[in-house]
Each structure stands twice: as C-alpha cells, then as structure tokens.
Amino acid sequence: MLFLKSCCERSVFNIQPQEVAKAETSRQLFSCHYRQRLRGSSHKTALGIRLALRTPASQCVFDYLCNKLNVLSLPLANPCLPSQYHSLQSSPTISVSVTEPHSYDSQDDLRPPGYYSSPGVRPNGAPTLESPRIEITAYGQFPEDEVEESSLPVAKRVNSIVTLTLPSADGYRDPSCLSPASSVSSRSGLSDASSYESSFSYNYSSPQNSPWQSPSVSPKGSTLALPGDGYASGGSPRHSPSTSPRTSVTDDTWMGQRGSRPNSPAGAKRKYSLNGGGAPHKHFPYSPNHSPGPSPQTSPRLSVTDETWLPNTNQYTNSAILAAINALTTDGVTDLGEGIPMKARKTSLEHSATVSLKVEPGGEELGPGELCQDEHPANRLPLKKEAYCGGFLDVPQHPYSWTKPKQYVSPSLPALDWQLPSSSGPYSLQIEVQPKSHHRAHYETEGSRGAVKALAGGHPVVQLHGYMESEPLTLQLFIGTADDRLLRPHAFYQVHRITGKTVSTPSHEALHNNTKVLEIPLLPENNMRAIIDCAGILKLRNSDIELRKGETDIGRKNTRVRMVFRVHINQATGRTVSLQVASNPIECSQRSAQELPLVDKQSLETCPAPGGERMLLDGHNFQHDSKVVFVEKAQDGHHLWETEAKVDRDVSKPNSLLVEIPPYRNQRLSTPVHVNFYVCNGKRKRSQYQRFTYVPASVPTIKTEPHDDFDGPLVCGQQAPGLSLLPKPYYPSQVMTPMMASDLRPCVVGGGYSVGQQRLVAKPSSLPSSSPSSSPKMHDLSPPPFSKCLPVGAAVPQSPIPHVSIIQETPGRYQSPGLYPPSSSASSSPTSQPSTPTDAPFSPSPHCMTPAPPGGGSTSPGAQQHPKAPERGRPSLQEDGSPPTLAVSIKQEPQELDQMYLDDGEQRFSDV
DNA sequence: AGGCTGGAAACATAG
DNA sequence: TCCTATGTTTCCAGC
Numbered sequence: 001m002l003f004l005k006s007c008c009e010r011s012v013f014n015i016q017p018q019e020v021a022k023a024e025t026s027r028q029l030f031s032c033h034y035r036q037r038l039r040g041s042s043h044k045t046a047l048g049i050r051l052a053l054r055t056p057a058s059q060c061v062f063d064y065l066c067n068k069l070n071v072l073s074l075p076l077a078n079p080c081l082p083s084q085y086h087s088l089q090s091s092p093t094i095s096v097s098v099t100e101p102h103s104y105d106s107q108d109d110l111r112p113p114g115y116y117s118s119p120g121v122r123p124n125g126a127p128t129l130e131s132p133r134i135e136i137t138a139y140g141q142f143p144e145d146e147v148e149e150s151s152l153p154v155a156k157r158v159n160s161i162v163t164l165t166l167p168s169a170d171g172y173r174d175p176s177c178l179s180p181a182s183s184v185s186s187r188s189g190l191s192d193a194s195s196y197e198s199s200f201s202y203n204y205s206s207p208q209n210s211p212w213q214s215p216s217v218s219p220k221g222s223t224l225a226l227p228g229d230g231y232a233s234g235g236s237p238r239h240s241p242s243t244s245p246r247t248s249v250t251d252d253t254w255m256g257q258r259g260s261r262p263n264s265p266a267g268a269k270r271k272y273s274l275n276g277g278g279a280p281h282k283h284f285p286y287s288p289n290h291s292p293g294p295s296p297q298t299s300p301r302l303s304v305t306d307e308t309w310l311p312n313t314n315q316y317t318n319s320a321i322l323a324a325i326n327a328l329t330t331d332g333v334t335d336l337g338e339g340i341p342m343k344a345r346k347t348s349l350e351h352s353a354t355v356s357l358k359v360e361p362g363g364e365e366l367g368p369g370e371l372c373q374d375e376h377p378a379n380r381l382p383l384k385k386e387a388y389c390g391g392f393l394d395v396p397q398h399p400y401s402w403t404k405p406k407q408y409v410s411p412s413l414p415a416l417d418w419q420l421p422s423s424s425g426p427y428s429l430q431i432e433v434q435p436k437s438h439h440r441a442h443y444e445t446e447g448s449r450g451a452v453k454a455l456a457g458g459h460p461v462v463q464l465h466g467y468m469e470s471e472p473l474t475l476q477l478f479i480g481t482a483d484d485r486l487l488r489p490h491a492f493y494q495v496h497r498i499t500g501k502t503v504s505t506p507s508h509e510a511l512h513n514n515t516k517v518l519e520i521p522l523l524p525e526n527n528m529r530a531i532i533d534c535a536g537i538l539k540l541r542n543s544d545i546e547l548r549k550g551e552t553d554i555g556r557k558n559t560r561v562r563m564v565f566r567v568h569i570n571q572a573t574g575r576t577v578s579l580q581v582a583s584n585p586i587e588c589s590q591r592s593a594q595e596l597p598l599v600d601k602q603s604l605e606t607c608p609a610p611g612g613e614r615m616l617l618d619g620h621n622f623q624h625d626s627k628v629v630f631v632e633k634a635q636d637g638h639h640l641w642e643t644e645a646k647v648d649r650d651v652s653k654p655n656s657l658l659v660e661i662p663p664y665r666n667q668r669l670s671t672p673v674h675v676n677f678y679v680c681n682g683k684r685k686r687s688q689y690q691r692f693t694y695v696p697a698s699v700p701t702i703k704t705e706p707h708d709d710f711d712g713p714l715v716c717g718q719q720a721p722g723l724s725l726l727p728k729p730y731y732p733s734q735v736m737t738p739m740m741a742s743d744l745r746p747c748v749v750g751g752g753y754s755v756g757q758q759r760l761v762a763k764p765s766s767l768p769s770s771s772p773s774s775s776p777k778m779h780d781l782s783p784p785p786f787s788k789c790l791p792v793g794a795a796v797p798q799s800p801i802p803h804v805s806i807i808q809e810t811p812g813r814y815q816s817p818g819l820y821p822p823s824s825s826a827s828s829s830p831t832s833q834p835s836t837p838t839d840a841p842f843s844p845s846p847h848c849m850t851p852a853p854p855g856g857g858s859t860s861p862g863a864q865q866h867p868k869a870p871e872r873g874r875p876s877l878q879e880d881g882s883p884p885t886l887a888v889s890i891k892q893e894p895q896e897l898d899q900m901y902l903d904d905g906e907q908r909f910s911d912v
Numbered sequence: 913a914g915g916c917t918g919g920a921a922a923c924a925t926a927g
Numbered sequence: 928t929c930c931t932a933t934g935t936t937t938c939c940a941g942c
Contacts, residue, residue: 440917445937450916500915542935543924556925556934590919591934684933 413568413578416478416515417488420566420580426466429567429579432529433461437598437620441493441539441561441588451498451533452563452586455600460535460583462565464528475530475567477507477518479537482560482585484689489515491545492555493588495563496536507534522567537561537588559589560688585688597621597679597687604661606672606693611663614648617690618656623681624649628659630692632675641665645677664694671696 414420422429435452442449454460462475479493494516497509508519518535522528542555563583570576584600587593597619604615617628632641643665648658657679664673676689 442916443936447915447917502915539936559934589934 413576416480416512416517416564417486419486420578422579422581423466424577424579426468427569427577427579428465429565429581430463430465431460431563431565431581431583432463433458434584435460435532435563435586437584437600438587438593439537440590440593441537442496443539443541448496448498448536451503451536459531459533460563462530462532462581464522464567464569464579467522467524467528467569470524472524473522473528473567473569475520475522475565477520477532477535477566478512478515478564480562480564480582482562482688483558487562487564487582489513489564490558490561491548491551491553492540492542492558493561494538494540496538498534498536503534505531505534532563535563537586539588557592559592560585560587562586593620595621595681596685597623597626597681599679599687599690602690602692605691606695607661608697609664609667609669609673609694610697611661611694613661615659615661616656617659617679619679619687620655621681622652622654622657622679624652625681626652626657627680628657628677629680630662630675630677631689632665632673641675661692667697669694669696 433454433456436455439452440449451459464473464475467473477495479490479495480487481490495509495518496516497507497518499507505520510517510519516538520530520532520534522530540555545551545553545555562585564580565582566578566580568576568578587596587598598621599617599619601618602615603617604613607613607615626647628645628647630641630643630645631639634640641664643662645662646660648660651658659677664675666673672693672695674691674693677692678689679687
C-alpha cells in the first residue's frame with residue numbers, strides 16, 4: 001500500500017508540464033476528464049487520500065494511481081448488482097505481491113493517464129474489469145517490464161500474482177454485449193442464438209475455443225496444447241490464468257455484465273428504471289453454472305478464465321494486467337458507488353429488475369455451463385442468456401449444415417484490435433460488395449432494424465480469394481471503429497445476429513473479449529464467398545459503456561462503424577494466417593445519417609499540385625451550399641493549409657458534388673503530399689476527411705483504382721466493385737503512414753499464430769486492453785510473410801497513424817517507446833503530439849508490435865498516407881519535400897467530429 | 913403476429 | 928443559470 005501510495009504521489013507530482021500540455025491536448029486527457037465528470041470531481045483513494053487535481057493530466061494520473069491503490073486495498077463488490085457496487089466488501093481475496101516496484105517510475109505513472117485514455121474498454125484489452133474476479137500476475141505490470149519480460153520465460157515473469165475479485169461494476173452497464181444485443185433482437189430470434197453463443201464465446205475468446213470448432217474439445221485443452229505459441233510468449237497468460245485478467249474475466253465477465261445490461265434492454269426502458277433497484281440478484285438464477293452467490297471467487301469465471309483464458313492470453317500482457325487492475329480497482333468500487341451517474345444507476349437497477357422480469361425459459365437451457373458460464377451470475381445477463389441460450393438450441397434457423405471449420409488450431413488468435421492485412425501470400429480477403437454508408441443501429445430497447453444492406457440492394461458480400469483447400473473456414477465479423485484511430489472493436493456498437501426467413505447465411509455468435517463476433521461459414525462450394533445478410537448492428541447506450549471501468553472512449557457523436565471481417569487460415573506448416581478487411585464506414589445514427597454529409601466515393605484520388613482537375617464526389621446529404629475544404633495537417637494536428645475548393649453548384653445534387661481541385665500551396669513538389677478534404681454543410685456538419693494526394697506536376701494523375709499497396713491499407717475493404725469512384729472515403733486518422741505500413745506488415749502469420757500481426761495500435765484503449773493483446777508471444781513476428789499485408793491494408797484501413805514508429809520485429813521488444821506517444825495519446829488524439837518516452841504506452845510494450853502510433857500524429861489525416869511509399873521514414877508532411885514554405889495559416893481546429901470532441905474535451909480540461 | 917422501418921417525442925448534454 | 932442547439936434513446940405506427 002505504501003508503495004503504491006508513494007507511487008501515486010510521485011506520479012502526481014512528477015507530472016511534467018509538457019506532459020500536462022500533451023495531455024490536455026490529447027484525447028487521453030479528454031477521456032480522463034470525461035470520466036471525471038462522470039464520477040465527480042474529487043478522487044479518493046483507497047488510502048483515503050484525497051487530492052485536488054489541477055490539471056487533467058494530473059487527474060488522470062491520479063486516477064490511475066487510485067485505481068491501483070484501490071485494487072490493493074479494496075474489496076470488490078459483486079459485479080452484478082448495483083446495490084452491490086456500493087458494498088465493497090464482498091470480496092475477496094486479493095493477494096498481491098508486487099515484486100517490481102521499479103515499474104512504477106514516474107514514467108509509468110505518467111502512462112497511466114494514457115492508459116486510461118486509451119480505450120481500455122477495448123474488448124481485447126484487459127482494461128475493463130468485468131469479471132468478478134481477477135488474478136493478476138504482477139510481474140510485468142509496466143510496459144517496460146513487459147517488454148523485457150516478454151522475452152523471458154513465463155515462469156520467471158510471474159513474480160506476483162494478484163487475485164482480485166472483481167466487482168462487476170461494469171455489470172451495471174451492460175455490456176454491450178453481446179447478448180444484449182442479441183437479446184434485444186432476440187425478438188427476432190437472433191437473440192437466442194446469440195445468447196447461447198455468447199455464453200459460449202465466453203469460453204473461448206480465441207477462435208480455437210470457439211464453440212464452433214468442436215464443442216467437444218475443451219477450449220482449455222486446446223489452449224494448453226498450444227502453449228508454446230504466441231501465447232506462450234505471452235507466457236504469463238497461459239501459465240497464469242491470472243495473467244489475463246481481462247481476458248478471462250473481462251470478456252466473459254464483461255459479457256455477463258452486459259448481459260445484465262442487456263437485460264435491461266428489455267427492461268431497460270426508462271419506465272422501469274426505478275424498478276430495478278431491487279432485484280439484482282435475480283440474475284443469478286440464470287447463470288446456471290455460476291454460483292449465484294456474488295462471491296467473486298466462486299465465480300465460475302475463474303474456472304472459465306483459466307480455460308478461456310488461454311486463448312485470450314495472447315492478448316493480455318502484463319500491461320493488460322495493469323489495466324485490469326486499474327479497472328478493477330477504481331471503477332469497480334469507487335466509481336460505482338459514487339461516480340455512477342444517476343442515470344446509469346437507474347439503468348442498472350432496472351436491468352436487474354428487468355432481468356428478473358424477463359426471465360425466460362431459454363435461460364435455463366443455458367445450462368450447459370459452458371454457455372452461460374458467467375463468472376457471476378450477476379454478470380451474465382439473465383435475459384440474454386435465457387433468450388439466447390434457449391433460443392439457440394431451439395432455433396435451428398439455419399440448418400447448420402455448415403460443419404464447424406477447424407480453423408482455430410492455434411491457441412492464440414490475434415486480438416480483435418490488432419491490425420491485420422487483408423491479404424497474404426495467395427490469400428486475399430475482400431469485400432466484394434460494400435455495405436451502405438448508413439445503417440440505423442437499433443437499441444436494445446428496440447426491435448432489430450434488420451441486417452446491414454448493400455448500397456445497391458442486397459447485402460454485403462465477402463470473399464476469400466486464393467484459398468484452394470477443401471476445408472471450410474469461418475469468417476468472423478465484428479463491428480469496428482471508423483474514426484481516425486486504428487481499427488478496433490467499437491465500444492458502442494456490437495454486431496447483431498439476424499435470423500429469419502430472409503436470412504440465407506447461417507451464423508454463430510461468439511464473444512471475444514466483450515466484443516460480439518459473428519461467425520459465418522466460408523465454404524469452398526461457394527467459392528469462399530459469403531453473403532452477409534445475417535448481420536445487424538446493435539447500439540449500446542453511451543452511458544453504459546462510458547461507465548465501464550477502463551473505457552475511455554466516449555459515445556457521443558461516435559456513431560460511425562465499420563464491419564470488420566476476419567478469417568484464420570491454418571496452414572500445413574502449422575502456422576495460421578489471419579486476414580482482415582474492414583468495410584467502408586457506416587453511419588449508425590439516425591440523425592447523423594440524415595444530416596451529415598457523407599462521401600462514398602471520389603473520382604480522383606490524386607492530382608498534380610496545380611490542381612484544376614475536376615473530381616466527382618458521390619455521397620449523401622450534400623446541399624446546394626455544401627462546401628468542400630481541402631486541408632493539410634501536420635502530425636501534431638495543426639493545420640498547415642486549408643482552402644475551399646470550387647464546387648459546381650449547377651451540377652451538384654444531394655448525392656453528388658462536382659469539385660474543382662484547388663492548387664496545392666506548394667507547386668514544387670518532389671514527392672506526393674497527402675492531404676484531406678471534407679464536405680461541410682455547416683458548422684457541425686462535416687463529412688469525414690477524405691484522402692487526397694497532390695503529386696509533383698510531372699507525375700501523371702492516378703485515377704483511382706484503389707488499392708495499390710499504398711492505398712490498400714487505407715482503402716481496405718472498401719472496394720466497391722465496379723465503382724469508378726474511389727470507394728473509400730478516407731478517414732482522417734486512419735491513414736497509415738508508410739512506416740506503419742511497413743511495420744505493420746508483419747501482419748499475421750501465425751506461428752501458432754505466428755503472428756505477424758502487430759498491433760499497430762497504440763491505441764489508448766489498447767493499453768489496457770491492448771496490453772493483453774499484446775502479449776509478447778503474439779509477437780512472434782514473422783515479418784516476411786506479411787510484409788505486404790498491410791498494404792492491402794485492409795487491415796488497417798483507416799488508421800493513419802502517422803508514425804508508427806515501431807513495429808517490433810522482435811517479439812516482445814518494445815522498441816523506442818519514446819517514439820510513441822502514450823498509447824492513449826496516440827490512439828486517442830490525433831492532435832496529440834508525439835509523446836515523449838515517458839509517455840510510452842503502458843501495456844503495449846510487450847507486444848508492442850504495434851508501435852503506438854503517435855496518437856496525435858496519426859490524426860493528421862493528411863500526413864499519413866503514402867501511397868506507395870512504404871518507407872518508414874515517411875516524411876512528414878512538412879518533410880515532404882515541400883517544406884511548409886508557404887506558410888499556412890495554422891488553425892488548430894478540430895477536423896473531425898472526433899476531433900471536435902477532443903477539442904471540446906480539451907477545452908474543458910483547460911478550463912479545469 | 914412479428915419483424916423492420918421511418919419518424920419523432922422525450923431526454924440529455926454541450927455551448 | 929437559463930436558453931438554444933445538438934445528440935441520444937425510447938416510443939409509435941405503418942407496411
């Protein structure tokens with residue numbers, strides 16, 4: 001305790017001004033701030049220390065520390081019940097031995113903030129502590145440690161283990177989960193499956209575990225078998241279940257919690273809000289396996305965890321652990337008690353109540369512990385489970401002629417927030433038919449709004465090219481982010497399984513670290529092509545998600561998503577090739593869909609510096625007075641150049657604009673310069689950034705056919721066949737820098753899962769979460785194979801991380817941390833500047849595969865994409881050859897909605 | 913009867 | 928602190 005305390009203090013006081021500044025500008029801070037708001041202004045540590053923080057950064061740090069402290073000191077309450085939140089004591093057992101104090105350096109301390117900011121929430125990340133109980137291996141708590149440790153044998157690494165019973169603080173939130181979504185939709189019947197599945201998934205975070213494979217096979221066993229693999233590297237994870245607190249716990253737990261929430265959905269309606277108060281426990285009944293009792297320890301999860309665990313292990317690294325700890329600690333208890341917004345509380349209550357109400361037959365069926373195993377009954381949502389479980393079995397909507405493919409041989413599959421290539425060797429995963437740019441997601445309180453459709457009618461189509469084997473594979477689908485940061489599971493949206501007569505494609509629902517994943521068969525007889533008519537999108541309430549322990553993302557205006565498809569191909573060599581492709585962004589908000597301009601396609605992607613060429617934009621919600629603005633931003637987010645393009649009003653239509661490319665500020669380009677443009681209908685009505693490249697005058701204009709290496713990544717799956725226009729809008733931040741691309745390439749090769757995969761992400765969220773994902777082992781990078789992967793990029797479609805400086809070629813090595821900004825910062829704020837070494841993200845380290853992109857840098861949309869310039873040293877914009885001689889007015893304006901948010905956040909901070 | 917939608921009222925939050 | 932503009936959730940009603 002003392003130690004921690006001291007750490008805390010240090011952290012607080014060690015904050016460097018610059019750090020603060022960064023923080024303020026960074027999303028992380030914002031996140032912290034945001035959270036603060038949620039919780040209240042004062043922080044109280046377990047120790048009883050109350051500090052008044054002056055700066056956001058400090059706040060964040062403080063928070064972080066507090067969490068740690070709490071972890072140690074606090075008993076955890078039961079997850080499920082709201083009421084329980086308040087009671088801290090249930091728990092448990094926490095044995096903590098921290099062997100590596102050093103980890104807490106100032107730096108470390110600093111990281112936390114970022115950490116937080118990062119979407120710890122990420123499913124992958126261990127961040128959120130959903131599970132009731134967590135065992136933590138302390139050894140590599142800090143990134144640095146992790147890095148080093150990663151190379152070490154697991155055994156060595158584990159110095160200390162912390163066992164925590166997690167309060168399911170999250171529980172009140174509903175985890176978005178899975179089931180909830182499905183549950184809701186369950187009406188449609190989907191839920192059944194989903195619920196069932198969710199439970200299932202529960203068990204297997206990794207594909208291997210996935211029910212699909214062979215139910216008979218115990219996930220655990222499989223996992224264990226594979227230990228050596230990536231996991232092993234992660235080492236700890238395997239060995240110590242605790243390792244991936246998150247994993248096991250989180251995922252499952254999380255789900256469970258969500259489940260609770262989900263329950264709410266049904267009951268969630270405001271009407272019921274008050275009711276809930278009372279009956280939280282009712283949930284228990286539902287979870288068959290789990291002890292009804294709140295006792296964390298008891299929680300099935302643990303058991304589950306171990307098993308589950310393994311799979312996830314990959315993802316969880318020490319950092320993850322830390323994250324987990326943080327999450328657990330603070331939120332679980334403290335936050336819940338005080339911080340939780342009334343609304344949220346009500347909800348949770350409601351949920352509980354709801355749950356009871358909803359109890360449905362299905363639930364029981366879950367019976368198979370596997371399915372529903374929640375650690376805590378409470379965690380799991382009864383409703384969902386019920387519905388799901390029961391439904392699942394009962395409803396054979398699709399003849400599952402589809403034999404479960406054995407894809408998942410390797411224990412460790414890449415975490416969902418890992419950036420993977422869309423193609424590798426002969427294989428190429430492509431989205432043949434893109435989804436419509438708008439799809440109104442449904443809330444849990446609503447009925448399903450149907451499956452995502454294709455622009456021209458029908459549904460999205462995904463196909464794996466180059467696969468000649470006769471064995472069917474499983475195509476995974478989850479809802480990912482579409483913001484400027486690296487692609488990762490979306491915290492506020494979940495894929496929703498659609499079933500019914502209109503659905504021709506069978507699917508299974510599974511959970512991976514709190515992220516619902518739809519598993520769809522890819523059959524050789526269908527040319528490894530799947531029509532995605534079984535996937536809808538569920539919207540989780542912002543309040544529920546934001547309250548999650550490690551969650552740093554904010555839901556407000558975060559309404560764009562992408563459908564992310566993955567396939568894991570086991571090769572004779574024992575390696576697993578994982579491919580991923582992301583769809584074009586999909587606007588899920590009713591309102592936004594009706595008001596925000598959206599660019600679906602652009603006829604030109606590049607133009608000589610003098611401009612003058614005409615570009616046709618296809619999209620939605622264009623107005624007669626819509627403006628098209630070209631912008632060039634520096635990595636730090638500053639505007640280097642901004643100019644309004646001429647729009648041919650006569651030709652403009654609601655769904656198309658004819659624009660004249662404005663001349664670039666510097667006519668003497670020696671290398672291509674990447675800029676962005678957006679359509680603006682008014683103050684707050686701007687489209688996302690679209691990518692555009694100015695090339696030296698002598699260079700012929702390239703018409704878009706997407707996908708050269710260069711674009712590939714960016715465009716990713718976007719290709720819409722047949723479209724002459726560039727399919728993809730560029731997402732501001734998502735551009736990958738050449739470096740990234742090169743780095744990333746390692747994509748995935750599985751060696752076990754050999755992974756080339758690297759998490760590109762340094763996303764904040766990743767920190768917590770990522771850390772998990774980053775398990776050292778995972779990183780075995782087998783670079784070669786994938787070097788080209790990225791380009792195809794689909795994998796990282798949009799994330800533009802300006803520089804990901806590092807991708808570790810070396811497993812486990814955290815290279816130049818200094819280069820990366822704290823993950824949080826990196827990921828989160830585009831604006832944030834490169835962080836100092838100290839900022840280095842926490843967790844990531846281990847894996848680091850993914851260098852943390854300088855969060856901010858990435859943001860600058862413009863900077864990122866380099867078409868074919870894979871070189872790492874991709875010149876910054878400024879470097880591009882064209883020094884910003886032309887000085888440009890530098891505005892620091894938010895470019896995107898996201899940024900706007902950030903800005904707002906920043907402001908708040910500053911105000912603070 | 914139930915699922916899928918489109919619309920919009922009721923709430924909430926930001927500025 | 929109040930008001931307005933926006934954004935989020937929940938309801939309704941029609942197909």
